[in-house]
Amino acid sequence: MSTGTAEQESCDWTQLPADVTSTILSKIGAIDVLTSAQRVCSSWLRICHDPVMWRNIDMHNLGDLWDMDHDLEKMCRHAVDRSNGQLLSINIEYFGTDELLQYIANRSRNLRNLRLVSCYNISDQGFCEAIKGFPLLEELELSYCSLSQEALEAVGSLCPLLRSFKLNNRGHRCPKIECDDDAKAIAENMHGLRHLQLxxxxxxxVGLQAILDGCPHLESLDLRQCFNVNLVGKLGKICAERIRDLRHPNDSTHDYEFGADFQDFCWSSVEDYPSGISDIELVSDEDDYYEFSDYDFGYDFDYDYLFND
Incomplete structure (x- = not known):
């Protein structure tokens, strides 16, 4: 016996309670909200103008910026404006600039979580200036960015509440390049860290020992593909005893968010060509990302309409 008609059993998404709708929309990412979701109906549009909707802004994308019809920087500025000073967390991938980061800093003094991925257009000078506007920052990620030791020192001195830091790059074994500048900056300036991913x-x-000495509260430490680190003997024992969640240089990268491929180019002499590529591993969660390119609206995209408040 049927318990109801098909019409009764179907869900009218536009009639959901506002708080439920807000929670759902917050999961799909800022780009989809601005380009699609807010245009479904007037009730969704009202919800999408609520500052609460913009406490967490996720501008993740696949990096195919040349194939996109949207000005992501303009969209991000608009999302920050909608937060009305309530922004707590923001994720920017590929399109970040000095100007955009400063724009966020000027309007988001309560920011707790900043995530920058492949933002090569953010300079040391621009970053150091903008970071002054985030005194309450607790979590920071700088993955595949080109910032120097100076930027890390600024973070440590200007963000005293920082508890979690991620500084991710592509690993390689050969040629062997050793550099403890990042480790030194972290050890000397980020004494309150609980979680560190390198x-x-x-x-x-030497750099690892400096971090252990300078960051006595570390609970988790990710050293995957840090191939200059050798966790044996006394140093390995100290790490095992002090760090509750320790990831070793050669541990699996199956749960790593980005592509974990690395290439080793080795020369036996200056005349030799690279002898080959070894130990290549590729793990990527890009398939789980939303597709933001190649939108077909059936008309020329009108930003004035999109951002009309």
């Missing part, structure tokens, strides 16, 4: 970093055992 995927693909060039630090050595």
């Amino acid at each position: 995927f693909g970093n060039e630090l050595t055992n």
Whole structure:
């Protein structure tokens, strides 16, 4: 016996309670909200103008910026404006600039979580200036960015509440390049860290020891693809005893968010060509990302309409 008609059993998404709708929309990412979701109906549009909707702004994308019809920087500025000073967390991938980061800093003094991925257009100077606007920052990720030791020192001195830091790059074994600049900056300026991820970093055992000495509250430490680190003997024992969640240089990358491929180019002499590529591993969650390119609206995209408040 049927318990109801098909019409009764179907769900009218536009009639859901506002708080439920807001929770759902917050999961799909800022780009989809601005380009699609807010245009479904007037009730969704009202919800999408609520500052609460924009406490967490996720601008993740696949990096195919040349195939996109949207000005992501303009969209991000608009999303920040909608937060009305309530922004707590923001994720920017590929399109970040000095100007955009400063725009966020000027309007988001309560920011707790900042995530920058492959933002090569953010300079040391621009970053150091903008980071002054995030005194309450607790979590920071700088993955595949081109920032120097100076930027890390600024974070440590200007963000005293920082508890989680991710500094990720692509690892390689050969040629062997050792550099403890990042480790030194972290050890000397980020004493309150609880969680640290240094995927693909060039630090050595010397740099690791400095971090252990300078960051006594560390609970988790990710050293995957940090191939200059050798966790044996006394140093390995200290790490095992002090760090509750420790990831070793050669541990699996199956749960790593980005592509974990690395290429080793080795020369036996200056005349030799690279002898080949070894130990290539590729793990990527890009298939789980939303597709933001190649939108077909059936008309020329009108930003004035999109951002009309």
